[in-house]
Amino acid sequence: MEKELLLMLPGPVPMPERVRYAMMRQAINHRSAEFGAVYADCVRVLKTVFQTVNDLFVISGSGTAGMEAAVANFGRDIDIACLVNGKFGERLYKISQRYGRAHLIASEWGTPLNLEELEVKLEQGARMVTLVHNETSAGIKNPAEEVGRLARKHDALFVMDGITSIGGDTVETDRWGVDIAIVGSQKCLAAPAGLAAVSVSSRAWERLTKNPPYYLDLAAYRKSASGKPMETPYTPAVPLFLALREACLIIDEEGITHRIARHKRMADAVRSAANAWGLSLFPVLDQNHAYSNTATAIVYPGGVKDSEVRDTVKKMGIIIAGGQDHLKGKIFRIGTMGAIGAPELLATLAAVQHGLKKAGYQVQGDGVEAACEVLG
Numbered sequence: 424m425e426k427e428l429l430l431m432l433p434g435p436v437p438m439p440e441r442v443r444y445a446m447m448r449q450a451i452n453h454r455s456a457e458f459g460a461v462y463a464d465c466v467r468v469l470k471t472v473f474q475t476v477n478d479l480f481v482i483s484g485s486g487t488a489g490m491e492a493a494v495a496n497f498g499r500d501i502d503i504a505c506l507v508n509g510k511f512g513e514r515l516y517k518i519s520q521r522y523g524r525a526h527l528i529a530s531e532w533g534t535p536l537n538l539e540e541l542e543v544k545l546e547q548g549a550r551m552v553t554l555v556h557n558e559t560s561a562g563i564k565n566p567a568e569e570v571g572r573l574a575r576k577h578d579a580l581f582v583m584d585g586i587t588s589i590g591g592d593t594v595e596t597d598r599w600g601v602d603i604a605i606v607g608s609q610k611c612l613a614a615p616a617g618l619a620a621v622s623v624s625s626r627a628w629e630r631l632t633k634n635p636p637y638y639l640d641l642a643a644y645r646k647s648a649s650g651k652p653m654e655t656p657y658t659p660a661v662p663l664f665l666a667l668r669e670a671c672l673i674i675d676e677e678g679i680t681h682r683i684a685r686h687k688r689m690a691d692a693v694r695s696a697a698n699a700w701g702l703s704l705f706p707v708l709d710q711n712h713a714y715s716n717t718a719t720a721i722v723y724p725g726g727v728k729d730s731e732v733r734d735t736v737k738k739m740g741i742i743i744a745g746g747q748d749h750l751k752g753k754i755f756r757i758g759t760m761g762a763i764g765a766p767e768l769l770a771t772l773a774a775v776q777h778g779l780k781k782a783g784y785q786v787q788g789d790g791v792e793a794a795c796e797v798l799g
């Protein structure tokens with residue numbers, strides 16, 4: 424077997440031992456009180472993590488299944504304003520094109536969203552707004568609360584991809600007026616890949632399409648979840664639910680406030696390291712936007728080859744991410760999501776520092792020392 428690598432990616436992330444063991448057992452019937460209790464535990468904890476009293480369902484499918492469920496159930500044949508400043512914003516736009524009349528409101532990746540144009544689209548009759556809260560491809564955190572305020576003012580539904588913020592950063596689904604919020608299992612929740620959770624407001628239920636998808640029919644999810652025991656419409660990915668339940672119990676034990684503070688401290692440490700090295704962070708911010716607390720995107724200095732740096736880091740057993748699409752070779756990204764802490768992060772930063780040096784970049788200062796100052 425190949426040696427286990429430390430995944431410091433913006434998902435998937437390392438899973439605590441308890442989470443891994445939870446999957447390692449004989450099959451159980453998904454139409455049983457035992458499974459119902461597993462699902463109920465997931466929903467109970469996830470509602471506190473989402474900060475919502477809305478309905479919440481767990482779908483067998485990755486984060487993108489949650490994104491598609493949101494648009495396909497509530498966005499069919501209506502005008503959808505899609506805010507885009509990165510790869511996942513683009514994905515929500517492409518999904519919206521399949522089901523509704525999608526209007527692209529594009530900014531360069533990692534730069535502020537155009538909220539004036541959003542208001543124009545809302546005044547022109549957009550009935551849904553899509554937003555990626557934490558744009559993982561660019562390391563930027565978008566102003567969800569402000570977008571929620573604008574959507575509410577114009578009576579549009581607000582769909583928020585919280586896939587890499589929920590469970591790792593502050594998200595207030597109800598207070599921000601998020602009608603459909605989405606998280607993926609393999610990011611800040613530190614569970615295995617393959618599940619998505621989706622919350623649905625009563626305002627959204629009133630606008631349910633008459634022509635829903637079959638497998639991702641959220642009304643069917645609602646019906647099955649309301650029974651005793653709680654169920655899903657079709658056979659769910661039971662082993663993943665068992666693992667997700669354990670991951671949720673761990674979140675409950677840590678406490679969401681502590682968890683968010685830990686994520687923020689880790690991202691602070693990465694930013695301090697980049698600063699010490701003399702490297703720039705990729706996002707361009709204004710007063711509404713912020714650096715991501717779960718994935719940090721750093722710009723390569725001129726002449727430094729992405730493959731050289733990441734190969735050196737990989738030789739030390741650690742995987743970090745490069746840039747996606749047109750950012751390939753231009754940036755690298757360090758995920759600070761889930762259950763990891765100072766030991767994993769310091770090893771990663773030491774390896775990256777070495778990788779930068781080997782690739783020919785003379786770091787200005789000691790990034791590992793700078794990170795220790797934050798973490799210690």
Ligand SMILES: *Cc1c(COP(=O)(O)O)cnc(C)c1O
Binds near residue numbers: 433485486487488559
């Ligand atoms: C990872 C990610 C997704 C996609 O999730 P999959 O689990 O790969 O389907 C969507 N949005 C954001 C912001 C992500 O980081």
